[in-house]
Amino acid sequence: MTRSKPAARPDPSPAPAPARRRIRGLDADQRSAQRRSQLLDAATELFATQSFSGTSIEQICQHAFVGTKGFYDHFDSKEACYTALLEQITVQIQQRVAAAADAVADRPLPERIAAVLAEFVHAIADDPRLAKVTFGEAGGISPAVEKQRRGNRRWAAAFLDRQWSPGTPPDRARETLALATIGGMFELVADWLHHHDDGDEPDEVDLLIADLIRFVAVVAAGRTATGG
Structure with a gap:
């Protein structure tokens, strides 16, 4: 009598995934x-x-x-492309100024502010196209873009407030002053961009940094004098 062969067991190992096609590596x-x-x-x-x-x-x-x-x-649209570009530039700027702040965290406040402002200006002025896209183009494109711009300003204001008053609880009066200060700073950048279209002369960049440092220092002095 001939014995039947036992049924073959299925191979438990999964089949290898097909190799993904690569073009130019x-x-x-x-x-x-x-x-x-x-x-x-x-x-x-x-x-x-x-x-x-x-x-x-x-x-x-x-x-x-x-x-x-x-x-x-x-x-989905040209606006979506612009929004993605603005977000990419914003993240790059935020990372640079945060790193600059960390590097001088143990310095006196005026030195910290000066270092952060210098890094901020270089983040947008070393490649003048970035300043034009973020400060020369963003206004008035669409409500969605304006919402993103406002969010960027609030992030910057909160960042400035942390430099002014590290480790303190939120305070509406302080936050409002920081937001107004950021608005003034951004207007100085926009005005500088309008009058220095190329933005590639080192002395022009240094002048913008000096203007921003002086402006924030005046605000900080008034804040201190009023107990803010």
Whole structure:
């Protein structure tokens, strides 16, 4: 009598995932991230040189060497592209000023403020396009962009307040003064940008830093004199 062979047991190990196609050494996710970066770089250049309203999606795509479909894979509209760009620049600025503050945390307040303001100015002026995009373009684009700008100002005001009064509980009067101070600082930057269109002369950058330091010092002196 012939014995039947036992049924083969299924292999418990999962089948290997198919290899991801790589082009020029990049997989699909990496190529997508590269296209997004190219689009944002192109938008930075075009928004700075010919304004948000004067730039089309087609021009951004041509400048980035990315197809229109590639644009819409990442952004729903030109406004969404601008919002993403503004967010990217904002994060870079915030990281730089926070690092500058940490580096001088044990210094007297005037030195801390001067170091942070210098880092802030260099974060936007070392590449003049960034100042144009953030301070020359953001106003009036849309309610969504304005909301983001206001959020950025509130972050900056809270950051300034922490430099003024580290470790203290929130105080509305102090926070309001900080927000007004940030508004004045940003207006000085916008005015500087308008009158120094290139923004690439070192002495011009130094003058802006000095103006901001003097302005914040005057506010701080008045705050101290009134017990704020």
